[in-house]
Amino acid sequence: MNTLKNMYLFFLSLVLFSCTEQNVQKGDPLPSWNEGNTKQSIIDFVNDVTNEGSANFVKAGNRIATFDNDGTLWSEQPYYFQLQFALDRVKVLAPEHPEWNDNPLFKAVLENDMKKVLSFGEHGLLELVMATHAGMTTEEFSKIVKDWINTARHPKTNKLYKEMVYQPMLELLDYLRANGFKTFIVSGGGIDFMRPWTEEVYGIPSEQVVGSSGKVEFEMRNGTPVLLKLPEINFIDDKEGKPVGIHQFIGKRPIAAFGNSDGDLQMLQWTAAGEGKKLMVYIHHTDAEREWAYDRESSIGRLDKGLDEANEKGWTVVDMKNDWKVIYP
């Protein structure tokens, strides 16, 4: 009978153990968020759309949540991290391009004259991207990005760029996925720049990353097919482009969308206009001490019209300084 008793205790412990696990999962899913209206509005929304008894219930396959990347999931100051990647690549590639010494834009990059680099405006940035993001196969580029993201450090924090992701947002991504949401990135950043590391860093696989892209071309090289990255724009996933990208890539309207700048406004409008309950969230950079404080006047990540519309329509605005206990993991 002792054997039977032991078996019973063994099975009982299994049952208890799984109950304990459930309780852990039912603890605070957002421990890095301070209690308050912001956190509560997110939790209330999730509880509502996942409650089968609610009029706002949404079945799991339609629980689509879209996240901007720069300034929403990771930092973006003093300028987009992808621009730093391009600048670093110009320096690596310079020995193969003696002609760059006669080009004022590339010369400014090589001389670390950022003020001058930025004076070339969007056209200049595009030229740097084209020079550093094309002319190789997709697999070669992916390897270059992986090497960079695993070694390059931010000048101010000395952290790896991939460590400058927001701990509260990592918890939010996990929380949404645990509640049957499918999480997507919808970013103005380059799709080929993000995909090599989004799964490791955010738990978002490449097929759930929407972004800007250049054209690629299929080519046979000695019987082996490759995809060549061309110096030509394919799609800009910003502003009006975000709802377009969501339609082309996902084909469903999000029920929750997260951004931090005016470039995300159309994505939030598109989300809000759907039928049923929706969650629109703006991350407001208010923490000059732990991160950066900027909004209406910033050239990077300007939040002006979006802030007005969020206030007017009662969207959730995250005050980084007051709503987040920590910034980085």
Added chain:
Amino acid sequence: MNTLKNMYLFFLSLVLFSCTEQNVQKGDPLPSWNEGNTKQSIIDFVNDVTNEGSANFVKAGNRIATFDNDGTLWSEQPYYFQLQFALDRVKVLAPEHPEWNDNPLFKAVLENDMKKVLSFGEHGLLELVMATHAGMTTEEFSKIVKDWINTARHPKTNKLYKEMVYQPMLELLDYLRANGFKTFIVSGGGIDFMRPWTEEVYGIPSEQVVGSSGKVEFEMRNGTPVLLKLPEINFIDDKEGKPVGIHQFIGKRPIAAFGNSDGDLQMLQWTAAGEGKKLMVYIHHTDAEREWAYDRESSIGRLDKGLDEANEKGWTVVDMKNDWKVIYP
């Protein structure tokens, strides 16, 4: 002690029950496939890449399988079903377009003169698609497609078009998903034409459908955002376009790819060229009685170069007549 004994028997039965369930799942996963080399090559591949002890093991997130649609998952004769949709739409829209009576192409459609319609070639088909797939919002178009797919019938079989999907392929999709594969459509067909019904019919959600597309434009209508379908090509997901589409939408190389025509050859080549074990499958239409028999000479779904390359490289070729017990569900 009886209580303890009963508890023990209860738990034991739970364990036995779950073992039985496993055995059921381990029954024939492809009952509509005849035994033979074709079926075995698919099962051997799946067993190998999902076996953690195998040198060919692939972790679940990378088990990407891509499927062509026309002629691979559903029939495509006497011409692509999407063309029939366009022809039906021309007839519905004709009263609003008196000018079509003076246009030889549209006149031929309205007079059911298919020989003449097809004589206008690709340019003519494109004109029909532009006239019927644009000039409305994405949501309006989606509703039109849903209405059509739920009511339109094929002239030869009198089945709904959505019933002309291949039962053996439905089983294959289920089998792959049960083994941790993520299944994608990669089709030359229109992405907005497929997405409204692929989840119901194939269990493939819209975000896993890659296809050809027109441009769409974000527009505010009285404060409500809409996406307008424009009569302009955005992307053709055929031939060299298939590996490009796979890169842009999925960002990972498939480990298994299924097609039926020369338009799928580059997708199969791209799949085959990846590292590790891969499965390349061509569906060969050999069944004139239960479906259609066509290959090297067909204007729809021509399989010529692809058949040579499949034979040369030892890819799996499904002989519909001999490998499939049934065609439609």
